[in-house]
Amino acid sequence: MNTHDRGAVTTGIARLHAAPALAGSGRFGLVTNHTGVLPDLRPAAPALLAAGVPLVALFGPEHGLYGTGQAGESETVRWDPDTGLPVYDTYGRAGERLDKLLIDSGVDTLVYDLQDIGARYYTYVWTMFDLMAAAARTGVRFVVADRPNPLGGLVSEGPLLEPGWSSFVGRAPVPVRHGLTCGELARHLNAAAVPQAAGSAVDLTVIEALGWRRAMTAEATDPAWVAPSPHIPTPTTALVYPGTCLFEGTNLSEGRGTTQPFEIVGAPYLDRRFAPALAELALPGVHFRDLRFVPASHGHAGRQLRGVQLHITDREAFAPVRTAVAMLATLRRLYPDDFAWRPAEAAGEPGADGLDAGGSAADGLDAGRPGAEESGRRHFIDLLWGSDRLRRAVDAGDDPLPLCAPPAPPTRWAGDDVLLYP
Numbered sequence: 330m331n332t333h334d335r336g337a338v339t340t341g342i343a344r345l346h347a348a349p350a351l352a353g354s355g356r357f358g359l360v361t362n363h364t365g366v367l368p369d370l371r372p373a374a375p376a377l378l379a380a381g382v383p384l385v386a387l388f389g390p391e392h393g394l395y396g397t398g399q400a401g402e403s404e405t406v407r408w409d410p411d412t413g414l415p416v417y418d419t420y421g422r423a424g425e426r427l428d429k430l431l432i433d434s435g436v437d438t439l440v441y442d443l444q445d446i447g448a449r450y451y452t453y454v455w456t457m458f459d460l461m462a463a464a465a466r467t468g469v470r471f472v473v474a475d476r477p478n479p480l481g482g483l484v485s486e487g488p489l490l491e492p493g494w495s496s497f498v499g500r501a502p503v504p505v506r507h508g509l510t511c512g513e514l515a516r517h518l519n520a521a522a523v524p525q526a527a528g529s530a531v532d533l534t535v536i537e538a539l540g541w542r543r544a545m546t547a548e549a550t551d552p553a554w555v556a557p558s559p560h561i562p563t564p565t566t567a568l569v570y571p572g573t574c575l576f577e578g579t580n581l582s583e584g585r586g587t588t589q590p591f592e593i594v595g596a597p598y599l600d601r602r603f604a605p606a607l608a609e610l611a612l613p614g615v616h617f618r619d620l621r622f623v624p625a626s627h628g629h630a631g632r633q634l635r636g637v638q639l640h641i642t643d644r645e646a647f648a649p650v651r652t653a654v655a656m657l658a659t660l661r662r663l664y665p666d667d668f669a670w671r672p673a674e675a676a677g678e679p680g681a682d683g684l685d686a687g688g689s690a691a692d693g694l695d696a697g698r699p700g701a702e703e704s705g706r707r708h709f710i711d712l713l714w715g716s717d718r719l720r721r722a723v724d725a726g727d728d729p730l731p732l733c734a735p736p737a738p739p740t741r742w743a744g745d746d747v748l749l750y751p
Contacts, residue, residue: 338550341474341536342373342442349382351536352472358386358436363396364444364557375411386434390456391420392558399559419456427463438470444557445511447480448571450498450713458500458518465527475512475538477550479567482508482543485739487650490715498712505650506571508739516747541750560590569639572649578710580669582634586624593622595636598667604637606659614647616640651733661723670720673707
């Protein structure tokens with residue numbers, strides 16, 4: 330993957346702005362947030378209206394239309410003053426509730442334009458999936474205005490979500506790092522998952538991002554990075570996130586409430602042994618630096634923690650999922666009496682509309698001690714991983730790396746038919 334492979338990319342929403350006929354005619358609803366911008370960083374919604382796109386409603390995901398909500402939150406905005414359009418909050422809704430939302434909005438076409446970051450547990454793609462299913466049930470067309478995957482499209486990594494572990498951090502069998510654009514993922518889900526959820530596929534159109542190639546990462550395509558959510562401030566955060574988001578399933582801080590979320594992890598019980606133990610693993614593309622930090626909010630807020638910072642030395646060699654799995658095994662080995670898993674009960678249960686009340690686990694960092702499963706509680710790590718295999722392997726002292734298939738092209742799991750870009 331050549332992160333310096335640069336070239337002009339015209340996003341799907343920019344193409345729609347230039348040629349509104351690309352999406353046909355009707356009464357359009359735009360699924361968007363603060364990442365829905367044109368190349369000159371103008372918000373897309375008012376620009377589309379001015380260009381003649383027949384928008385009648387706006388729909389917001391987790392974090393809300395303006396991106397001000399924290400993890401597991403949305404906004405209370407009901408009307409957008411810049412467009413004069415009603416705002417419908419999709420977060421926390423699925424099934425019949427989402428069907429009713431679409432019917433009440435009066436739209437006959439949904440245009441989806443959200444910036445994904447290429448990880449299964451990033452909830453925007455499941456907002457897309459839920460809306461695709463609702464659109465199929467209510468006879469609404471679905472248009473994806475495609476954007477590049479900031480991690481590039483050459484590599485997928487991690488296991489597929491297994492049956493019985495569906496939640497809002499994973500509705501369908503997709504690997505942790507999927508390697509697709511939203512448009513490609515929509516094509517895959519429309520064939521493999523939407524019919525099971527809705528009874529039929531949705532009428533789907535993808536407006537492709539012209540000029541994007543799979544070797545292009547965010548550094549090549551986004552000279553002005555727009556943070557897609559409060560705790561993904563940089564492209565480096567997006568790169569480590571498919572791995573270190575797994576720490577949301579533990580009693581460590583994953584760096585929320587600091588200026589380097591997901592690049593640093595720590596806990597009150599870690600000591601000087603952790604960073605050298607990770608260095609001994611000689612994991613490719615990353616160095617670990619011992620550090621102390623105090624989160625201003627979220628887990629362990631106000632407490633001094635010790636941990637490590639991940640310094641990426643080779644973006645092509647770095648495998649975020651395998652790196653995080655090795656870190657988890659090291660934690661269990663070094664700190665067997667302190668390291669623990671977080672319960673999922675506050676975040677929802679797999680199999681239902683899990684996590685509809687919050688895309689991240691609750692802050693109960695002192696819970697999740699061994700024995701939680703025996704008391705009937707689930708573990709959030711299992712929802713993130715897509716099964717209980719990782720947790721069981723780590724707890725048994727087994728090597729969990731065999732659970733991570735080596736990084737491979739996304740055709741390994743999605744096939745060739747869904748790919749739109751070379």
